[in-house]
Amino acid sequence: MTTDIVKDCTEISALASKAALGFFRKQIGVEFKSDDSPVTHADKSVEALVRAEIARRHPDHGILGEEHGQERTDHPDLWVVDPIDGTRSFISGHPLFGFLLAYLHDGAPQVGVIAMPALDETYVGASGQGATLNGAPIRVSSQAMLDHAIIYINEGDKIFADHPDLFAVLMRTGKTRRLSYDCYPHALLASGHVDVVLDYDLKPYDFLALRPVIEAAGGCLTDWQGNIPRADYEGAIVASATPELHDQMLTLLRGARP
Incomplete structure (x- = not known):
């Protein structure tokens, strides 16, 4: 490159x-x-x-x-x-x-x-x-504590329809949370304004550009199981400002989903 x-x-x-x-x-x-x-x-x-x-x-x-x-x-x-x-x-x-x-x-x-x-x-x-x-x-935030995090939840209506118990947990997670859509929350994470972005029901062209931006800014982006999503992946992702925060989000996702 x-x-x-x-x-x-x-x-x-x-x-x-x-x-x-x-x-x-x-x-x-x-x-x-x-x-x-x-x-x-x-x-x-x-x-x-x-x-x-x-x-x-x-x-x-x-x-x-x-x-x-x-x-x-x-x-x-x-x-x-x-x-x-x-x-x-x-x-x-x-x-x-x-x-x-x-x-x-x-x-x-x-x-x-x-x-x-x-x-x-x-x-x-x-x-x-x-x-x-x-x-x-630009640089991601240094937030390492989930209880203090600003969280954006993309495609919340779809998450609620498919995983209502998880959605209820997400609505109690973090210090501040907002429902949102599309790519801008990920840009806000890369620039240090948002600490976590949950996203759902994505195609490769929805997330492949996000990963280099977030990672180059110091953040993490994986699927909900912690795997790196590549060009053949479709589904949900989570992006976080720090590894500590990302681990907490993955633990929450594993525990809250059926």
Whole structure:
């Protein structure tokens, strides 16, 4: 992994953010997939732009995208794209939608970008190079005690429907908790504002960009069993600011789930 890849990721994300803003709070058509998740012309257009730019810069690399499928995914260099993370936010005019881009080598995420177009915030994390927000270094918090932690719970409605006992436990966990969605809580964790983020029912393009950002900022991200989620994983994740906090969260998850 080279500094050139970080530069490419940052520049491609800037193009994607500008393109997404061109559709934001405008009249655009909305379709619904088989799983009832929405997709818009903006999702498809932004991903097409990003794929073309990746192909221009790295024509032999593989690409996996949410809207346009996969190309050369057996290549050791793989780019993973979520053009609009939070389409429900996007179509309702809510500014907390993001753009996610990950670069993987031999299956391991090396660079991740969480871009928040409407907030003009771009979080970049690279293995061995640290994490930044708009070019300035960021770091996770030093919180090591779960009882004092600020916790964000993504997809709480789904967790409540599937694991009501766990949801009840989560509602009593930490010092402060909020229900949330999509990628921004993970960016807040990487920048030291949030201590734990629980997430649920994810696809690879939902989380692969998060891991390099959080880990480069000093945090931890695993599935709920403590395993490192890779490109073939789908399901739940937990991210924490410190190893001590992460261990406590994993213990809670193991004890609260049936």
